[in-house]
Amino acid sequence: MPTARCPYDxxxxxxxxxxxxxxxxxxxxxxxxxxxGRSVFPDIGPGDVRAxxxxxxxxxxxxxxxxxxxxxxxxxxxxxxWQHPDFFAWFPSNVTYPSILGELLASGLGVNAMAWVTSxxxxxxxxxxxxxxxxxxxLPEGFRSTSERGGGAIQGTASESTLIAMLAARxxxxxxxxxxxxxxxxxxxxxxxQAHSSIEKGFxxxxxxxxxxxxxxxxxxxxxxxRALAEMITAxxxxxxxxxxxxxxxxxxxxxxxxxxPEVAAICGEHGIWLHVDAAMAGIAALEPDYRWVNAGVxxxxxxxxxxxxxxxxxxxxxxxxxxxxxxxxxxLSILPPYLQSAATEAGAAIDYRDWGVPLGRRFRALKLWFAxxxxxxxxxxxxxxxxxxxxxELAALVAADERFEIVAxxxxxxxxxxxxxxxxxxxxxxxxxxxxxxxxxxxxxFTRTVLDGRSVMRISIGARSTTRDxxxxxxxxxxxxx
Amino acid sequence: MPTARCPYDxxxxxxxxxxxxxxxxxxxxxxxxxxxGRSVFPDIGPGDVRAxxxxxxxxxxxxxxxxxxxxxxxxxxxxxxWQHPDFFAWFPSNVTYPSILGELLASGLGVNAMAWVTSxxxxxxxxxxxxxxxxxxxLPEGFRSTSERGGGAIQGTASESTLIAMLAARxxxxxxxxxxxxxxxxxxxxxxxQAHSSIEKGFxxxxxxxxxxxxxxxxxxxxxxxRALAEMITAxxxxxxxxxxxxxxxxxxxxxxxxxxPEVAAICGEHGIWLHVDAAMAGIAALEPDYRWVNAGVxxxxxxxxxxxxxxxxxxxxxxxxxxxxxxxxxxLSILPPYLQSAATEAGAAIDYRDWGVPLGRRFRALKLWFAxxxxxxxxxxxxxxxxxxxxxELAALVAADERFEIVAxxxxxxxxxxxxxxxxxxxxxxxxxxxxxxxxxxxxxFTRTVLDGRSVMRISIGARSTTRDxxxxxxxxxxxxx
Numbered sequence: 001m002p003t004a005r006c007p008y009d010x011x012x013x014x015x016x017x018x019x020x021x022x023x024x025x026x027x028x029x030x031x032x033x034x035x036x037g038r039s040v041f042p043d044i045g046p047g048d049v050r051a052x053x054x055x056x057x058x059x060x061x062x063x064x065x066x067x068x069x070x071x072x073x074x075x076x077x078x079x080x081x082w083q084h085p086d087f088f089a090w091f092p093s094n095v096t097y098p099s100i101l102g103e104l105l106a107s108g109l110g111v112n113a114m115a116w117v118t119s120x121x122x123x124x125x126x127x128x129x130x131x132x133x134x135x136x137x138x139l140p141e142g143f144r145s146t147s148e149r150g151g152g153a154i155q156g157t158a159s160e161s162t163l164i165a166m167l168a169a170r171x172x173x174x175x176x177x178x179x180x181x182x183x184x185x186x187x188x189x190x191x192x193x194q195a196h197s198s199i200e201k202g203f204x205x206x207x208x209x210x211x212x213x214x215x216x217x218x219x220x221x222x223x224x225x226x227r228a229l230a231e232m233i234t235a236x237x238x239x240x241x242x243x244x245x246x247x248x249x250x251x252x253x254x255x256x257x258x259x260x261x262p263e264v265a266a267i268c269g270e271h272g273i274w275l276h277v278d279a280a281m282a283g284i285a286a287l288e289p290d291y292r293w294v295n296a297g298v299x300x301x302x303x304x305x306x307x308x309x310x311x312x313x314x315x316x317x318x319x320x321x322x323x324x325x326x327x328x329x330x331x332x333l334s335i336l337p338p339y340l341q342s343a344a345t346e347a348g349a350a351i352d353y354r355d356w357g358v359p360l361g362r363r364f365r366a367l368k369l370w371f372a373x374x375x376x377x378x379x380x381x382x383x384x385x386x387x388x389x390x391x392x393x394e395l396a397a398l399v400a401a402d403e404r405f406e407i408v409a410x411x412x413x414x415x416x417x418x419x420x421x422x423x424x425x426x427x428x429x430x431x432x433x434x435x436x437x438x439x440x441x442x443x444x445x446x447f448t449r450t451v452l453d454g455r456s457v458m459r460i461s462i463g464a465r466s467t468t469r470d471x472x473x474x475x476x477x478x479x480x481x482x483x
Numbered sequence: 484m485p486t487a488r489c490p491y492d493x494x495x496x497x498x499x500x501x502x503x504x505x506x507x508x509x510x511x512x513x514x515x516x517x518x519x520g521r522s523v524f525p526d527i528g529p530g531d532v533r534a535x536x537x538x539x540x541x542x543x544x545x546x547x548x549x550x551x552x553x554x555x556x557x558x559x560x561x562x563x564x565w566q567h568p569d570f571f572a573w574f575p576s577n578v579t580y581p582s583i584l585g586e587l588l589a590s591g592l593g594v595n596a597m598a599w600v601t602s603x604x605x606x607x608x609x610x611x612x613x614x615x616x617x618x619x620x621x622l623p624e625g626f627r628s629t630s631e632r633g634g635g636a637i638q639g640t641a642s643e644s645t646l647i648a649m650l651a652a653r654x655x656x657x658x659x660x661x662x663x664x665x666x667x668x669x670x671x672x673x674x675x676x677q678a679h680s681s682i683e684k685g686f687x688x689x690x691x692x693x694x695x696x697x698x699x700x701x702x703x704x705x706x707x708x709x710r711a712l713a714e715m716i717t718a719x720x721x722x723x724x725x726x727x728x729x730x731x732x733x734x735x736x737x738x739x740x741x742x743x744x745p746e747v748a749a750i751c752g753e754h755g756i757w758l759h760v761d762a763a764m765a766g767i768a769a770l771e772p773d774y775r776w777v778n779a780g781v782x783x784x785x786x787x788x789x790x791x792x793x794x795x796x797x798x799x800x801x802x803x804x805x806x807x808x809x810x811x812x813x814x815x816l817s818i819l820p821p822y823l824q825s826a827a828t829e830a831g832a833a834i835d836y837r838d839w840g841v842p843l844g845r846r847f848r849a850l851k852l853w854f855a856x857x858x859x860x861x862x863x864x865x866x867x868x869x870x871x872x873x874x875x876x877e878l879a880a881l882v883a884a885d886e887r888f889e890i891v892a893x894x895x896x897x898x899x900x901x902x903x904x905x906x907x908x909x910x911x912x913x914x915x916x917x918x919x920x921x922x923x924x925x926x927x928x929x930f931t932r933t934v935l936d937g938r939s940v941m942r943i944s945i946g947a948r949s950t951t952r953d954x955x956x957x958x959x960x961x962x963x964x965x966x
C-alpha cells in the first residue's frame with residue numbers, strides 16, 4: 001500500500017529555489033550589463049564544451065552552486081553572445097528585463113495555452129496582446145480578433161508562421177479537399193531567391209516541393225519584379241496549375257530588401273492567390289511611426305508575421321502571426337478528438353489556439369509581451385530603432401567614402417551590406433571573405449557572410465540592444481584596419 | 484547626427500529587474516506551494532478576463548507593481564491550475580524548481596541554439612542531455628549522438644516530433660525525391676483510432692491527407708492489432724501504394740493503451756517501413772527501472788519521442804526526439820543558404836539543430852534539463868511515479884468495488900478510465916457525462932471526458948506533482964457522492 005507521504009520531496013526545496021532564484025536574477029543582471037566585456041564569439045572548436053562535462057548523468061544530487069559554477073566556467077565561455085554590443089551577425093535576438101520576468105512567470109505558472117478551457121486567462125491575454133500590437137504597429141483592422149474574419153496568434157518562429165500560411169492557403173485553394181486527399185500535385189507558389197530559407201522549408205514540409213516553388217526574378221534592389229510574377233502566374237495557370245500562395249519579404253535576411261507588396265497584392269487579387277508577408281525582422285520597425293512604410297501593402301495580404309523576439313527585445317520565442325482569413329487557417333489545422341472538446345468552444349465564444357499552429361501544447365507567451373508593453377512601453381524601442389537606423393546611415397557614409405569598399409544593397413534600416421571592391425569578381429570575393437574571417441577571428445565584432453547575385457558580402461546588422469554609435473565607430477575602425 | 488547616448492534606457496532598470504525579479508521568484512514559490520488552496524478551474528466564462536483589462540495599450544510606462552497586482556487580481560483567478568493537486572485532466576504538465584531556474588537562465592542569456600556556431604555550448608549541452616536521457620531511460624544505443632547513424636534533439640511538442648518523423652519517413656520512402664517534387668500521391672501510413680490527434684494533423688500538414696492515414700483496428704485493450712496491420716499493408720502494396728510510416732502509441736491519450744511495438748516492428752522491418760513510437764506521456768516512466776517495459780520494442784524503431792514536460796516536471800516545452808536514422812531527418816529538413824553556413828558544420832564536426840526540426844530559431848532548452856538532472860536528480864521523479872501508479876491501483880480497487888462504476892480500460896500506469904454502469908448504453912453515457920460535469924463544476928477536481936468505442940468515459944489522470952494519496956481519496960469520496 002502506498003504511504004500518505006507526499007511523493008515529491010526534492011533536494012531543491014522552496015527555500016533553495018528562493019535563494020538560488022535571487023542569485024540567478026542578480027547573475028542575469030550582471031551578465032546583461034557586463035556582456036560587452038566578454039568576447040562576442042568563443043575561441044573554441046566543436047566538442048570543446050562537451051569535453052569539460054561528465055559523459056554520464058550524476059548518480060547523486062549535486063548542490064546548486066556546483067551547477068552555477070559550471071555555468072560560469074564552462075557554459076558562458078562557450079556561448080556566442082547575442083546581447084553583446086559587437087554582435088553584428090545574422091539578425092538581433094534581444095532580451096529586455098520585463099520580458100525575462102514575463103517568461104519566468106510563465107515557467108512558474110506552468111499552464112498550457114492550447115485551448116481556452118486549458119487556461120482561459122492565457123488565451124484571452126494572448127488575444128489582447130495581438131490586438132494591442134495590431135494597434136501599435138498600425139496594422140490592418142482586419143487582423144483584429146474583433147474583426148469579422150481575422151485574428152492572430154503567437155507562434156514560436158517565422159518559420160512556423162510561413163508554414164501555417166501555406167497550409168491555410170493550400171486549404172483555401174483546394175476548397176479544403178487537401179485535408180483529406182493530400183493532393184498537392186497542381187499547386188504552385190512564388191517568392192524570390194532572396195526569401196528566407198524557411199519559405200523553401202515550408203514548401204517541402206507541406207508536400208508541395210521545391211520544384212513547385214517558383215523563384216520570381218528580383219531587381220537590382222533584390223526586390224521581387226511584379227511583372228515577372230504576373231507572367232509566371234499566367235503561364236502556370238495556362239499549364240493547368242493552381243497558384244496558391246505568394247510570399248513577399250519585408251526585409252530579407254541577406255540584404256533587408258523589400259518586395260513591392262502593393263503591386264504583388266494586386267496580382268494576387270486578380271487570381272485569388274493567398275498573399276503572405278514575411279516581415280520577421282523589419283515589421284517591428286513600425287512601432288516607430290516614421291517607419292510604418294515597412295508594412296506597406298499589408299492591408300491587402302491574407303497573412304503577415306513579424307518577430308518581437310528580434311529587434312523589439314521580447315525574448316525568444318515570440319513571433320506574431322495575423323491572418324485576415326482565420327476560417328482558412330482553422331480549416332487547415334483543426335482536429336477535435338473528444339478529449340479536446342469544450343462547451344465554450346462549441347458555443348463559438350472562445351478561441352482555441354491549438355488550431356492556429358503546428359503544436360498542440362503552448363506556453364503562456366503573452367505574459368512577456370504584456371510585461372514589456374506595460375512597464376518599459378514602446379518608447380525605448382522606438383528610440384533604439386531610430387538610433388540604430390541613424391548609426392547605420394552614418395556608417396554607410398564612412399564606407400562610401402572608402403574606395404576599398406562598396407555598399408552593395410539599399411540600406412533603409414539597420415543592415416549594411418558591404419563588399420571589397422576589385423576589378424576581378426573572384427579576387428574581390430576572396431578579399432571580402434578574408435575580411436569577414438579576419439574580423440570574426442580578431443574579435444572586431446561578429447559578422448555573417450552572405451552572397452548577393454554571386455557576390456560575397458559582409459553583412460553588418462546593427463540591432464543588438466546594447467549597440468551604440470561608439471561601438472559601431474570602434475568596430476569600423478578595427479574592420480577598416482583589417483582590410 | 485545621432486548622439487553617443489546609449490539608446491536603450493528603459494524604465495525597467497537593472498536595479499528594478501533585481502528587485503522585482505526577487506519578488507517574482509518568491510511569488511512563484513508561494514504560488515507553487517499554495518496552489519492547492521485555489522480552485523483548480525476558474526468560475527468564469529469566455530471574455531471575462533479580457534473585460535477586466537484595458538482594450539488599448541498604455542500610453543505611458545506603468546510601475547511593475549501595477550502589473551503584478553493585475554497578475555494576482557485578473558490573471559491567476561482566470562487560470563486552470565495545472566500544478567493543482569486536484570488536477571486530473573488531460574495529462575500532467577509539471578514544473579520543478581530547478582527547471583524553472585534553467586528556463587530563467589535561458590531567457591536571460593538570450594542566445595539562439597539554431598546552429599553550433601550561433602552558440603556552441605547550447606548545442607553541445609543539448610546533445611549531452613539527449614545522451615544522458617538515453618542512458619537514464621534505458622533507450623537504445625543507436626539513439627546516442629555518438630552512434631554511427633542516430634541522435635536526438637529537443638523539440639517543443641510531441642506534435643512536432645510526429646511531424647518530423649513523417650518528414651524523415653517520407654524522404655526515405657521516396658529516396659529524397661519528395662523534397663523536390665512534393666509527390667506524396669502513393670504514400671500511405673498507419674496508426675489506430677486511439678493515436679493522438681497530432682498524428683492526423685501530421686498527415687495533413689505533410690500533404691499526405693487523412694484518407695491516406697489508415698486506421699488499424701484495435702483490440703479490447705485499445706492496442707493495435709498487428710495482424711490487421713500486416714493485412715492492410717499487403718493490400719496497399721498490392722494496390723500500388725507505398726507504405727511509408729507506422730506510428731505506434733505507448734500510452735494513448737484516451738486510455739493509456741500500449742500498441743505492441745515489437746510485433747509491429749517485425750512487420751515494418753519486412754517492408755522497410757519507418758516506425759515511429761509516440762511515447763509522449765508514458766515513455767518517461769522508464770526513469771524507474773521497474774517500468775522500462777513502457778518502451779518495449781523501441782530498439783526496433785526508427786524514431787521515438789517522450790515528454791519530460793509532462794510527468795517528469797521539466798517545464799513545458801521539452802519534448803525529446805530520437806532517431807536511429809539521422810541522415811533521413813537531415814535530408815528532409817536541411818536547407819543551407821550562405822548566411823547559415825559555417826566552417827564547423829562543413830567539416831562535419833558540429834551539429835546544427837535547425838536541421839532537426841521545423842523552426843529555425845531555437846531556445847536554449849537543454850539548461851532546464853541539465854539543472855534538474857544535476858540538482859534534484861531523478862530520485863524524486865522515480866518516487867513520484869511509483870507513488871502515482873500505486874495510488875491509481877488503489878483507486879481502481881475502490882472503483883471496482885462500487886457497482887455503479889466500471890473500469891473500461893487497462894490501467895497499467897497512472898490513468899484510470901471509468902464509466903457509469905447501465906443496461907442501456909445511452910443512459911450510461913448520459914450518466915457518465917453528467918458526472919464529469921458535476922465533478923468539474925463542484926470543484927471535486929478537474930477531469931477530461933473521452934470516448935472509447937462509443938462509450939463516454941471519465942478520465943482520472945493522476946500525474947500532478949503535488950497530488951498525493953490523500954488528494955485522490957478525498958477526490959473519490961466527492962465524486963462517488965456526486966454519482
